[in-house]
Amino acid sequence: MSAPQSRAAKRAATAQRILDAARAEFGEHGLETSTIRRIAQRANVDPSLVMQHYGSKAALFAVAIQLEETGPGEIEAHLHDVLDVRLAELPPQTRALVRSMLTAPEAAASMSAFLNERVANLSHAMGGDDADLRAALIVSSILGLTIARHFLKLDAFVHASDAEIARVARPWVTTGVDPAAAPPATERSG
Template sequence: MSEPKSRAERRAATAQRILDAARAEFGERGLEAATIRRIAQRANVDPSLVMQHYGSKAALFAVAIQLGKAAPNEVEAHLHDVLDVRLGALPPETRALMRSMLTAPEAAAQMSTFLNERVDNLSRAMGGEDAELRAALIVSSILGLTVARHFLKLNAFNEASDTDIARVARRWVTTGVEPPPSD
């Protein structure tokens, strides 16, 4: 493949290298352990370029987890990754947003926007009949699990390991990935 010639082509190629590096880093280390510095190192760029292209680690993560049209097994693998992230410790900004989403209109709007983006992304990737509704149910289920585990501290979750919760939740949360058979 030839090297990009124009400034716009070089910029796009750099952004893609950063995104590829971020996907690999998030996949290996998870959101919390991944760092801008490691992502930049992996992409062979200065860390300031990562920030220049994506603004923040959270924004880069949001772009990195976007799905295109995907096969059911790819959607399931993506949902398993999301579960793993949500079962681990929540970043401080996520904890603050979730604590405030039912009492502060600004937090509710931000959470709604984020979740609607997740639903849109997932429904496009899944396709088929009722894709948007199935995606909304899956996203809502993961949100409910996150709230029950990290904030309400339900006994069953406190007494189970992350591995056990993930094992059971993976089968449960991916039930609606494929459209139901037509009658």
Template sequence: MSHPTTRAARRAATAQRILEAAQIEFGEHGLEASTVRAIAQRAEVDPSLVIQHYGSKNDLFAIATRLDRESTDDEVAEHLFDVLDVRLGMLPPATRALVRSMLTAPEATAAMKDFLDERVVNLARTTSGDEAELRAALTVSSILGLTIARHFLKLDALQSVSPEQIATTLQPWITAGLGRQDG
């Protein structure tokens, strides 16, 4: 990999390194226990550069935990199965940081609530029948619960879930919860 040669390219590369370090740091320690100094050390930069690029630890947290919000109605239900695979596999650093901090940091609480509310609305639009929004909320909440139980509580029964078990047990369970016959 070549090193950036222009000042703007070096600045962008430094900002990206800081962001990636912050995602890992927040994922491991949450917002409250992470420090600008630890993020800077992980990114191999001076702590002043963290502030220069992102303003504050809270601002950096908001950017580092921003989750993808782009999806079409047709992709939402199928996306749930991909989400299950990801949530039961290794969590991305931004997701780990957000989940770890959502009960202790108001910024994380708001970010997670906004993200989940959007997922519920999108999923409800693709679900027919009575109480589509409630069923969508239960589905989204269940996936969040699985994420917490597997990665943070390390519930024994979820530690060795295989891809086959995801296909044979969890996907039909999600499909049934949405009132769908396909799957």
């Protein structure tokens, strides 16, 4: 017979179940099509508990996608997963946001906030010198690839499969994750 849990322990266990369910739901369906109701079903809780613990779907997503402090190999695996998602067909909501980000201030603000959050999260996980700059370059590279493949339809991307692009892009996108593994930068003389 197990000892009864304290109220705080039960609350923490419920919050963790919701977070685990959210990570699974967001991983399968993305932010746009995931719902609080489906997350609650996965966690076997009432949807109101999801809102009590996390406040909103956006707030839950922000917590769910946080990278723990981890080693370069795990960060690289995460970036490879992100790359795979961005190479596949984009959901309509993502297409609309990316298409509008340069012409609609609201879309630009949403995209900037999302990317700044991704940069901060990645930077924190990587640590080290220039982590913010390295993270911004990685996030920018993935955004550029997304635009070039899905919107500009560059010939090289049109004629290549997702797997071919991923094979070439993976080492390139993760170059800045572990600065100790990168060749030393050369200084330019002025």
